[in-house]
């Protein structure tokens with residue numbers, strides 16, 4: 001088991017700053033969904049993590065805590081992700097880099 005980043009959608013969607021998406025050193029790992037959080041009444045979407053690509057460096061945690069001051073990201077053991085976070089696993093279409101929700105890797 002290993003640590004991955006887990007974004008609290010309710011905190012992130014209330015801010016929607018997108019700052020962390022500029023600092024992750026792994027390509028296509030922190031992504032942004034305009035739809036995520038709308039079911040909870042938020043308008044502008046949330047960042048989310050492609051947990052199968054996350055290398056566990058925690059740089060995003062530092063950015064969210066210290067630069068954005070939003071404290072929305074925690075590192076969590078991949079087998080302990082809350083059920084809701086399993087939707088953060090993504091797959092890529094054959095001719096597209098657009099993230100789509102896919103079946104979870106764990107759970």
Ligand code: SF4
Nearest residue numbers: 012017018020064070
């Ligand atoms: S820095 Fe934090 S609040 Fe801003 S988009 Fe990333 S997870 Fe959300």
Ligand code: SF4
Nearest residue numbers: 024054055057058060
């Ligand atoms: S822990 Fe590192 S690799 Fe994983 S999402 Fe955050 S910045 Fe990217």
